[in-house]
Amino acid sequence: MICSEPIFPPFVVVVLLVSACLSTAVSSTKTLIESEPPPANQTFRTGRELDKFRRIRSYLRKINKPAVKTIKSPYGDVIDCVLSHHQPAFDHPRLKGHKPLEPPKRPTGNYSFDSIKETFHSWIDTGELCPEGSIPIRRTTEEDVLRASSIGRFGKKLARGVRRDTMSSDHEHAVAFVNGDQYYGAKASINVWAPLVRDEYEFSLSQLWVISGSFGNDLNTIEAGWQVSPELYGDNNPRFFTYWTTDAYQATGCYNLLCSGFVQINNKIAIGAAISPRSSYRAKQFDIGIMIWKDPKHGHWWLEFGSGLLVGYWPSFLFSHLQNHASMVQFGGEIVNSRSMGYHTSTQMGSGHFADEGFEKASYFRNLQVVDWDNNLIPLSNLHLLADHPDCYDIKAGKNAVWGNYFYYGGPGRNSKCP
Template structure:
């Protein structure tokens, strides 16, 4: 294990302020934690209309052993094309180019027997046919947990009241690293797969990557993805794969997975929002998800995503105002939502639930970190900044192109 950096790197005041503003405002949330909502006739009609919008007609449906229903939807009838900017969109079935070192030609060959290193439970009961994509079906109970049809799948800025100080408290907590100050045309990462405990149904635990324009204003652009546990959204406390994007600081855009139209999926093996297994085990076998995101500069400039070296789909460049050109910040790490149940920090875990200093096989890791910089060169991060919003609850140790992170939440030093 390499030693941690010995001194804090110095940035210009402007860059540092931008980075802290970006870090300190929460990125991910959805719903409002309400359950058991009683709906009248109007609301029930809205639910049925929303379900019809979200659940496209399936050519085949597969029920997994975990209760998820996966609909195999015609690739040309997927939710992306509900977006007004994509009405006449032509699907690009694969990128026109890969950054150096990113080529997956052999395993993307449809005749290849390559399988992702992770599995999803629905695979046990069938696969989607050619010309379709798998979409996790949204159920009525999913919308009920959201508290309203409009809230389902959406990200929101969460606060909690502090009556004593008469202020609103930010419940989002982070252990992340990032680089800013250049133009970025992509990134790669291999992130550890765990099943962290979440104490409350409306709390989540996320391991994620983000590419953004770096400033929290109304025109914030962001692309993100990773793995998350979030019972309010999914109905259980299993680890699920996710993506998201926004062009307006999550005001009108910004949903998990395919709940908001925009992302164009081309892969027929991976269902976004479905469970991923196996999980890593403490002091045992370790499993990871590999993500690559890059801008296909030789074609339309779309942002492509690959998962475990298989092209998954892309965010069309036309969705964005600023990311249509490039990103200015890349980040990796963990985030939790902590609602201070009964005035205490909750026991919601980040990563493996163990602190970074426990190291290999025990703490969660992000490794093989790379960015594609303004010169279109793939390189390891440099001059990174670290954020630990509550280091006694969750922490991070950065070793350059990899880091360990995580924590248990409430403990004697994190009351």
């Protein structure tokens, strides 16, 4: 579908704010009356809980690295400035003793900046920056880990994080994708909203996926975008995030910097940080640029945020199939439908409005491109669309001279046609 009306590019303001509060643990002591001993299972239950907290604190000591400076964001998060070579990535046996690599050559092509001015607020706007040679890391708290189903699952997606078929009952998608070729990266601009997430264990995200392997247990993906996840972050703010896996979300990979893998080089970007301002219905639109591409020289997969801010890279040895190239690229939205109330969730995707509503109402991806074998950004060909529950969340694509390939997507979830 070719858009018949001109679409004016929005003003884009990218703001990284870091958010989720540290809370103080309060302990209370109960005096037991000798004549009334506790139930037989009380001691066992207390011991089990103590063991759980010991394991959580051991995990926190491992993941929260020593800080050379600490910054409190307006959203309540604590940001630790960690020396680059002390970040979690360098716990990996193949990275021990290494230092972050120098930036690679960026892909050549049309970047479509649209004369957009970018500003950064919150802890960056106040002048509170991490020193050169360090990176900002959102501190993980006990409360963060306790919200997960287990310590082992903290910071990880459930299996089925990529659209495989239309039969998934819990993960629902509205995506555009290309396949049938060799892909060495992808790029898009995504406008940012704050969709309502109705259940603590649901999420709503908008991202791009770089995919290789089958859709079995050997699935490799690299992912980046924005998400609202009360379970992971403890609030309903949209946050910049990354993810990777090399075994279909089973044992490898994690969100952000919650395991050894992604190597961050930027001292201004806090992965897991809240994004503000957000787009508003029938008002100003704000979007973020995301580009992922494979460095032709070393083979690592690099991430760029906005117009030219290199965040870091995923070392190629993390992957099996993605050591070579991607076989599919997806763009779009995903939600989790837990049906916790016995019917379809009303968790929103994107803006919470259907694609037909268009600009200033529906959520969008614009300037979709992929990277070819020669490190060139090129327009998409053979773009496919899929909404696996179109009465709940849908998608509609177009193309014009300003936005190139684009699409609108999203929806409210539960409604009269989505019971």
